[in-house]
Structure formats: C-alpha cells, structure tokens
Amino acid sequence: MALVPDTSALVEAEQLVADLRDNGSAPAQHAKILQRLDKLRSLLHTGLDSLLFHARPFQILPALNVLIEHGVFDAVPVHGDASIDDLASKVKLDAAILTRFLRIVLTQGIFKEKAPGVYEHTPASAIFRTDQGASLYRLCTVQFPQWWRVSEYLQTHSAEEAQDATKVPYSWALGKEGMTYYEALEDDSTVADAWHKGMTMIQATQPISGMFPFHTLKAVVEAEPQRAFVVDVGGGRGNALVAIMQECGGNYGAKMVLQDFEQVLEGTDPVRIPGVENMPNDFFDPQPVKDAHIYYLRNVLHNHYDKRSQVILRQIVDAMSPTSRVLIGEMILPSSTTAGTDPFPFFMDINMFMEGGLERSEQQWAELLGEVGLKIDKIWRLPDNPVQSTIEASLR
Numbered sequence: 161m162a163l164v165p166d167t168s169a170l171v172e173a174e175q176l177v178a179d180l181r182d183n184g185s186a187p188a189q190h191a192k193i194l195q196r197l198d199k200l201r202s203l204l205h206t207g208l209d210s211l212l213f214h215a216r217p218f219q220i221l222p223a224l225n226v227l228i229e230h231g232v233f234d235a236v237p238v239h240g241d242a243s244i245d246d247l248a249s250k251v252k253l254d255a256a257i258l259t260r261f262l263r264i265v266l267t268q269g270i271f272k273e274k275a276p277g278v279y280e281h282t283p284a285s286a287i288f289r290t291d292q293g294a295s296l297y298r299l300c301t302v303q304f305p306q307w308w309r310v311s312e313y314l315q316t317h318s319a320e321e322a323q324d325a326t327k328v329p330y331s332w333a334l335g336k337e338g339m340t341y342y343e344a345l346e347d348d349s350t351v352a353d354a355w356h357k358g359m360t361m362i363q364a365t366q367p368i369s370g371m372f373p374f375h376t377l378k379a380v381v382e383a384e385p386q387r388a389f390v391v392d393v394g395g396g397r398g399n400a401l402v403a404i405m406q407e408c409g410g411n412y413g414a415k416m417v418l419q420d421f422e423q424v425l426e427g428t429d430p431v432r433i434p435g436v437e438n439m440p441n442d443f444f445d446p447q448p449v450k451d452a453h454i455y456y457l458r459n460v461l462h463n464h465y466d467k468r469s470q471v472i473l474r475q476i477v478d479a480m481s482p483t484s485r486v487l488i489g490e491m492i493l494p495s496s497t498t499a500g501t502d503p504f505p506f507f508m509d510i511n512m513f514m515e516g517g518l519e520r521s522e523q524q525w526a527e528l529l530g531e532v533g534l535k536i537d538k539i540w541r542l543p544d545n546p547v548q549s550t551i552e553a554s555l556r
C-alpha cells in the first residue's frame with residue numbers, strides 16, 4: 161500500500177476535524193469521534209505498522225498491570241501531585257523501577273509528569289483508580305488468561321462441543337470442564353466478585369433508557385397494580401431496575417422484582433435497592449411471578465446458544481398473559497463490517513463464545529423468539545448507536 165494517504169483517508173481526516181470543531185463534548189458525539197479516529201488509523205496502515213499497532217497492548221498492559229496491582233493509581237492524589245520518592249515509598253516499590261513502568265504509560269496520556277519525577281493524574285489515568293473504573297479493568301485481567309487459550313481449545317474441541325454449556329472454553333481453560341461458565345465463575349469468590357463488580361460497570365456503559373419508553377406504561381400499571389411492573393430476569397445488581405425507576409419517577413405502585421442467583425443477590429455484598437424485591441431464582445426453573453407487565457432480560461440470552469435460551473424463554477412464556485411483554489436488552493449485530501465499524505459487538509461475540517453463547521443478528525433473534533411462541537412487536541434501537549437495542553415481544 162502507498163505511504164501517501166488515499167482519498168478515503170483524507171476524507172475521513174477532514175470529517176474528523178469537522179466533527180472536532182463541531183464540539184465533541186456529548187458522550188455519543190465523543191464516541192463517534194474516537195471511532196472515526198480508529199477508522200482513519202486503519203485506513204492509514206500499510207503493513208508492519210498494522211502488526212506493531214495490534215501488538216501494542218503487549219507493550220502497555222504489563223506496565224498497567226504493575227501500576228494497578230501495586231496501587232499506584234490510588235496513591236497519586238485525584239487533585240495535586242506526588243513525587244516519585246513519595247509514590248515509591250507508599251506503594252513499596254523501588255523508585256527507579258517504578259519510574260520505568262510509569263514512563264511507558266505516560267506515552268498514552270496516562271498520568272502527566274508535570275516536573276521531572278513529579279506526577280499528576282489525567283482523566284485517562286484517574287479512571288484506573290479503585291473508586292473509578294479499576295473493577296472494569298480487573299474484569300478483563302481475570303478473563304484474559306482464558307481468552308488467550310482459545311486457539312488451543314479450538315484444536316481440541318469440535319464446534320458441537322463449543323455449544324455444550326459444560327464444555328465452554330472458559331471452564332475448560334480453568335480446568336473446570338463439566339461446569340457451566342457461571343458455575344466456574346462462582347466457584348472462585350475472588351473472581352466472581354471482580355466479575356460482578358466489573359459487570360456492573362460495563363453494563364452501565366450500555367444504555368437501558370432511550371429505547372423502549374417505560375414511562376408510557378404508567379396508566380396501564382397504575383390500573384393493575386397487583387401485577388408486577390418489571391421482573392428483571394438474571395438482573396445482576398439491579399442496574400436496569402434502577403434506570404427504569406429513574407425514567408418513571410418510581411414504580412407506579414407495582415412490584416419491581418430482581419431475580420438472579422441467591423449468592424448474587426444476598427451474598428457477601430447484598431443488593432439493596434429501595435422499592436425492589438430481591439427474588440433468588442434460577443431462570444431455567446419455572447418463573448414464579450405470573451402475569452407481569454414486563455419480563456426484562458438484559459444481556460442474559462447472549463450467554464446461551466438457542467437450545468438453552470429457548471428453555472429460559474419458555475419459562476417466561478408460561479408465566480405470561482396476553483398483555484405481558486418480554487423486553488430483551490441486547491446488541492443486534494450489524495449485517496456487514498468494514499474498516500472503522502465499531503468492533504465492540506464483535507468483541508462481545510467472541511467473549512460470548514468463551515462463555516457458551518453468541519451475539520445475534522436481527523434474523524437470529526426473530527428465529528429464536530419464533531421458536532418459543534413469541535413475536536417481535538418492535539425493535540427499539542438507540543438513536544446514537546443502533547446496535548444497542550431493546551426487542552419488544554409478546555405472545556403470538
């Protein structure tokens with residue numbers, strides 16, 4: 161490929177400048193700008209620079225790991241600065257060694273060296289603090305060793321085995337074949353804790369409001385308050401119910417039910433949300449709440465291939481009345497990909513492969529729901545990022 165940028169790269173660069181001038185402060189606009197930057201870079205790669213770019217995580221991640229595990233991000237004050245000697249003594253590392261691990265992350269705008277040997281946070285470094293996004297980073301690092309072994313898994317397992325919930329790559333890589341992904345996860349309380357906390361953060365980056373308009377059910381729910389308003393199936397730490405109650409200004413006098421494993425709801429860090437009833441329930445078992453207005457499943461079905469997803473959905477179908485709705489909050493895979501397409505949905509698909517599931521296209525969703533007697537009434541897509549969707553379905 162020529163080293164001189166071709167027209168498409170120039171067009172992209174000009175558009176990037178225009179977007180930047182056009183004020184990128186709204187989160188969705190900001191995300192678009194970063195995606196454009198990514199596209200521009202991929203259009204500029206000539207060969208070796210592509211390889212080196214994609215190998216860059218190997219240069220940066222070990223240093224980040226040292227800094228996070230030694231508490232360096234927490235040791236630098238949010239406001240103010242810290243000298244290398246103070247930092248080194250706080251985190252119990254040799255100052256010369258610590259300097260070497262800091263230098264490389266400085267190249268990424270992570271920390272700023274405001275004077276020789278004096279460091280302060282930037283937004284790109286503060287996010288790694290425990291009181292900010294460290295749990296999201298840890299979610300990645302606890303899973304990384306298993307992801308790395310997937311090519312070995314593919315040499316020793318068939319495509320059919322990959323769909324067997326007790327033989328998924330994650331469990332296999334941990335030496336826990338025979339356990340499902342969630343059994344393997346909950347088997348180690350440290351990993352489970354890192355996972356659930358990180359998940360709360362990652363789920364928070366995926367919107368709940370702004371698609372299906374929950375507030376439009378006000379009159380219907382108030383008219384029949386004996387029916388639960390929302391049953392959040394596999395609801396984790398209850399992010400969705402919190403967002404829905406925020407949108408609606410409460411629960412319209414009806415029950416909000418949070419279902420998940422007992423250890424998630426009532427374990428070491430119990431979930432307590434005012435106005436929400438915790439109801440431990442395995443979603444493969446019969447749904448105890450009948451005739452709810454909404455059965456909500458967010459990022460649950462992507463954890464399972466169709467056979468298991470059908471069992472989960474059938475338990476809900478059996479509890480539904482003709483006016484109940486199922487709402488499925490998930491990504492819908494775009495039908496095509498080119499340089500610059502957001503890789504996140506495809507990363508999630510690989511992530512789901514590790515766990516024994518998949519991200520689905522619109523057609524795959526329609527087929528799955530059709531198999532259990534549901535019909536799609538509407539797909540509510542997030543205007544700023546149409547991959548993020550809420551599928552509304554009811555009994556056929």
Ligand SMILES: C[S@@+](CC[C@H](N)C(=O)[O-])C[C@H]1O[C@@H](n2cnc3c(N)ncnc32)[C@H](O)[C@@H]1O
Binds near residue numbers: 441
């Ligand atoms: C990917 S998380 C999604 C959590 C939540 N819906 C959200 O969007 O924030 C999947 C959730 O399903 C729960 N889960 C997995 N297997 C389950 C089962 N058999 N019965 C009930 N909950 C289960 C997990 O504990 C986890 O909280």
